[in-house]
Amino acid sequence: MAKAGRSSEKRMPERDAIVVGAGFTGLSAALELVDAGLDVLLIEARDRVGGKVESETLSDGTRVDTGGQFFCRDMSQLMALIGESGKTPVMTHYDGEMIYRPPVSPQQGFARWQGVDALRDRMIATDPDDPDLARLTVADWVARQDDVSADIRKSFLRLIKGLWCRAPEEVAFTWLASNDRRITNTYSEMEMFLPDTLHALADQLAARLGDRLRLGIAVTGIDHSDTGVTVIAGDQQFSARRLILAVPPVMIRRLAFSPALPERLQKALSAWAPGLSIKLQVSYDKPFWRERGLSGAVMWHEPQGLYACDASRGDYAGLIIFIGGPEAQQWHGRPRKELTAFIREQLTEAFGPEGGNPRDIHVRDWVDDPWSGGAYSDVIIDLDARYAEEIINEGVSPVHFASSELSPSYPGYVEGAIVAGRLAAARVIAATLRGQPEVSD
Ligand SMILES: Cc1cc2nc3c(=O)[nH]c(=O)nc-3n(C[C@H](O)[C@H](O)[C@H](O)COP(=O)(O)OP(=O)(O)OC[C@H]3O[C@@H](n4cnc5c(N)ncnc54)[C@H](O)[C@@H]3O)c2cc1C
Structure with a gap:
C-alpha cells in the first residue's frame, strides 16, 4: 500500500473513514458518517472550519x-x-430602485435584465449532446446569438464574469450550460x-464533531489500496478504510497519490481553473x-x-x-x-x-487563496473535458471526491456542498454496511 519512504508496514486501518476538508461538504459528510455510527476523523488544513465560508x-x-x-x-x-x-x-x-452604471433608465435596465435571462434560458435549453456546441467557449456561443442585441450579449458576458468569476473566452460552454441547469432556484x-454569519453555522456544525475534528493539518499525500487509505500530512499519518476528499478539484490535483491516479482522472482534474x-x-x-x-x-x-x-x-x-x-x-x-x-x-x-x-x-x-481552489468555485476551461465531473465523482475506491463543484444540485453554492457531502457519505455508509469496497452511483 505505502510507497518507499512512507510507512512501509501494512497496518489495519485505524478507523472507518477519514474526511479531508472542513468546508460545508466535509462537515456535512462527516456528520452523516457520525450519525450512521462510523468512526470518523475530519482533517482540515486551516485553523478554522467553513472553507470558502468564513x-x-x-x-x-x-x-x-x-x-x-x-x-x-x-x-x-x-x-x-x-x-x-x-x-x-x-x-x-x-426594495427600491437599482442603480445601473453607466446610467440607464429603470425601464432599460429591466429590459436588459430580461434579455439576459432569456439568453440564459436559451443556453440551458441547448442539447448537451449537440456536436456543434462541443468545443465552444461561452464567448464563442454568445457571438453566435446574432439575433440578440449587442447590449444584451455584453450584459450576458458580464454575468459570466460576475457569477462564474472567469473570462467567458476561457469557460467551456457545455460545462456552463450543465452547471446552470443545476441551479434551479426561482427566488433570488x-x-x-x-445576521450572526453563515460561518457561525459552520462553527455550530463543527462543535458536534468534538475531537473527531483536527484543524491545522495540511494533507500532502494519499496512499491508497483496495483495503484502505493512509493520509499523509507532513510527518503525520492517519489510516482508515475509506476516504472522502472534500476539497475542490483544483486542490485535489495538488495532492500526491500513490499509486498515481488513473490518467483519465488526472485529465479530468486538470480541466478546472x-x-x-x-x-x-x-x-x-x-x-x-x-x-x-x-x-x-x-x-x-x-x-x-x-x-x-x-x-x-x-x-x-x-x-x-x-x-x-x-x-x-x-x-x-x-x-x-x-x-x-x-x-x-x-x-x-x-x-x-x-x-x-x-x-x-x-x-x-480570494484570488490565489492557498486552500480554496477557486472563488466562488472552480470552473471547467478544458474544452475537451466533457465527462470531467462524472469521472471525478466515480472516484477510485476507496477514495471518494466530493465538493460543491461536483454536486448534482446547486454546484458552486453552499447548498451544493451539503448535497455533495451527504451523497459521498451515503456511498461510504452503504459500502461499510456491506463490508466491501464501495462502488459509486
Ligand atoms: C467570496 C465568496 C462568496 C460566496 N458567496 C456565496 C453565497 O453567497 N452563497 C452560496 O451559497 N455560496 C457562496 N459562495 C460559494 C460557497 O462558499 C462554496 O460553494 C462552498 O462553501 C464550498 O464548500 P466546499 O466544502 O465544497 O469547499 P470549500 O469551502 O473550499 O472547503 C474545502 C476545505 O478543504 C480544505 N483543504 C483544502 N486542501 C486541503 C488539504 N490539502 N488538507 C487539508 N484541508 C484542505 C480547505 O481549507 C477548506 O476548508 C461564495 C464563495 C466565496 C469565496
Whole structure:
C-alpha cells in the first residue's frame, strides 16, 4: 500500500473513514458518517472550519461573512440546517430602485435584465449532446446569438464574469450550460442571510464533531489500496478504510497519490481553473440609500464583473461589493489603497459623495487563496473535458471526491456542498454496511 519512504508496514486501518476538508461538504459528510455510527476523523488544513465560508470581525465589532453568505428558500438542505440550528435569517433589502452604471433608465435596465435571462434560458435549453456546441467557449456561443442585441450579449458576458468569476473566452460552454441547469432556484439566490454569519453555522456544525475534528493539518499525500487509505500530512499519518476528499478539484490535483491516479482522472482534474473573486464589505453610519428610494443594489455594465447590494441588518449599515473574473485578477496583488480608492470612486459615481465616504472598507481577496481552489468555485476551461465531473465523482475506491463543484444540485453554492457531502457519505455508509469496497452511483 505505502510507497518507499512512507510507512512501509501494512497496518489495519485505524478507523472507518477519514474526511479531508472542513468546508460545508466535509462537515456535512462527516456528520452523516457520525450519525450512521462510523468512526470518523475530519482533517482540515486551516485553523478554522467553513472553507470558502468564513467570517471576520470588523473594527466596530460586527461579525461579517467574508466568503459564502447568501441563500434562498429553494435551497432546501441549507434551509433545514438553519431551521435545526435555531437561527433566524434576515431578508436582503431589495426594495427600491437599482442603480445601473453607466446610467440607464429603470425601464432599460429591466429590459436588459430580461434579455439576459432569456439568453440564459436559451443556453440551458441547448442539447448537451449537440456536436456543434462541443468545443465552444461561452464567448464563442454568445457571438453566435446574432439575433440578440449587442447590449444584451455584453450584459450576458458580464454575468459570466460576475457569477462564474472567469473570462467567458476561457469557460467551456457545455460545462456552463450543465452547471446552470443545476441551479434551479426561482427566488433570488441572495434572498437572505444570517445576521450572526453563515460561518457561525459552520462553527455550530463543527462543535458536534468534538475531537473527531483536527484543524491545522495540511494533507500532502494519499496512499491508497483496495483495503484502505493512509493520509499523509507532513510527518503525520492517519489510516482508515475509506476516504472522502472534500476539497475542490483544483486542490485535489495538488495532492500526491500513490499509486498515481488513473490518467483519465488526472485529465479530468486538470480541466478546472480557479474562479477569481474579491469580496468587499463597505460600512456606513446608516443605509442612506434607502431614504432615497434606492435598494442599494448597483449593477455595473462597465467595469464588468462588479456588483453591489445592501447587507445591512439590525444596527449595522453596509453594502457588499463583489468583483469577479478578469477585473478581480487585475486588482489582485495591487496595493489595497488603490483598490479602496477605486471602490470609493465607483460608489461616488453611483450614489454621490455620501456613497464615496464610507466608515470602513474591508477587502477579502480570494484570488490565489492557498486552500480554496477557486472563488466562488472552480470552473471547467478544458474544452475537451466533457465527462470531467462524472469521472471525478466515480472516484477510485476507496477514495471518494466530493465538493460543491461536483454536486448534482446547486454546484458552486453552499447548498451544493451539503448535497455533495451527504451523497459521498451515503456511498461510504452503504459500502461499510456491506463490508466491501464501495462502488459509486
Ligand atoms: C467570496 C465568496 C462568496 C460566496 N458567496 C456565496 C453565497 O453567497 N452563497 C452560496 O451559497 N455560496 C457562496 N459562495 C460559494 C460557497 O462558499 C462554496 O460553494 C462552498 O462553501 C464550498 O464548500 P466546499 O466544502 O465544497 O469547499 P470549500 O469551502 O473550499 O472547503 C474545502 C476545505 O478543504 C480544505 N483543504 C483544502 N486542501 C486541503 C488539504 N490539502 N488538507 C487539508 N484541508 C484542505 C480547505 O481549507 C477548506 O476548508 C461564495 C464563495 C466565496 C469565496
